[in-house]
Structures are given as structure tokens and as C-alpha cells.
Amino acid sequence: MKKTIVKIGLASAIALIGVNCSLIAGSSSSVEIVNRKHKTETFKVYGNCGMCEKTIEESLKNVRGVEKADWNKETKMIEVTFDAEVLSLKEIKQKIADVGYDTDEVRATEKAYNGLPGCCQYERPKSNNEHHKHEHKH
Numbered sequence: 385m386k387k388t389i390v391k392i393g394l395a396s397a398i399a400l401i402g403v404n405c406s407l408i409a410g411s412s413s414s415v416e417i418v419n420r421k422h423k424t425e426t427f428k429v430y431g432n433c434g435m436c437e438k439t440i441e442e443s444l445k446n447v448r449g450v451e452k453a454d455w456n457k458e459t460k461m462i463e464v465t466f467d468a469e470v471l472s473l474k475e476i477k478q479k480i481a482d483v484g485y486d487t488d489e490v491r492a493t494e495k496a497y498n499g500l501p502g503c504c505q506y507e508r509p510k511s512n513n514e515h516h517k518h519e520h521k522h
């Protein structure tokens with residue numbers, strides 16, 4: 385009789401641990417555990433809408449060393465999982481700038497920015513290294 389109670393107690397304890405484990409596995413840190421060579425960085429990319437999201441994420445899609453890129457249009461933050469031995473964070477930001485999107489570190493060229501669809505022409509951050517240039521006024 386006593387034995388049965390102990391058994392039941394153990395079984396429920398294991399069940400509880402099981403639940404906890406699956407909760408931990410579901411958290412955002414699971415990527416880093418699975419692949420230690422990759423690291424995940426989160427930074428701001430200026431943009432507007434769902435179309436921006438597509439363009440930004442596609443700019444990193446077939447880039448060697450980039451595992452995953454996920455931009456959030458609400459927060460304007462991108463989460464990139466990449467292999468730091470293959471490419472640097474700066475190179476990733478350059479890829480994003482190449483398709484027309486600014487980050488705080490790498491700025492897109494006027495040409496790339498102007499090439500974006502009208503709805504995607506987000507409000508650009510003030511730049512430090514272009515203060516000597518004329519502001520384009522309509």
C-alpha cells in the first residue's frame with residue numbers, strides 16, 4: 385500500500401519535471417542550445433510595414449552564415465541568428481542597408497532608399513556622418 389503511494393508520488397513528480405522542461409525548450413534560447421556556433425543578435429532596423437519585413441528578411445535569406453532573420457514591424461527590431469565565424473554583425477547590417485534599410489550603424493544609400501516602394505519609405509534616422517550634406521526639401 386505504501387509502495388503504491390510512493391510510486392504515484394514519483395510519477396507525478398516526473399510529470400511535473402516534464403512540463404517544466406518543455407516550457408524551457410519552448411523559450412527563445414533554444415536556438416543557442418541546439419547550435420553553439422551560432423549566436424543571436426537583436427538590433428533595430430528602420431522600416432514601416434509588412435512589405436519592409438519581407439525585403440529586410442529576404443536580404444539575409446541566402447546569405448552564407450545566416451541561419452535565421454526575423455524582423456518585427458511593431459518594434460522595428462530584428463533578431464538574426466548567424467555564425468560569427470562566417471560573417472560579422474556589421475556585414476549583416478550592410479546587407480540590410482544594400483536593400484534600402486538603415487540601422488544605427490550602417491546607413492542605406494540614397495539610391496537604395498529611393499528605390500523602395502512609397503509605402504516603405506520609412507522616416508530615416510538622423511545621421512551623424514551626413515550632417516554636412518544638404519537636406520532634400522520639396
Ligand SMILES: [Cu+2]
Binds near residue numbers: 434505
Ligand atoms: Cu514597407
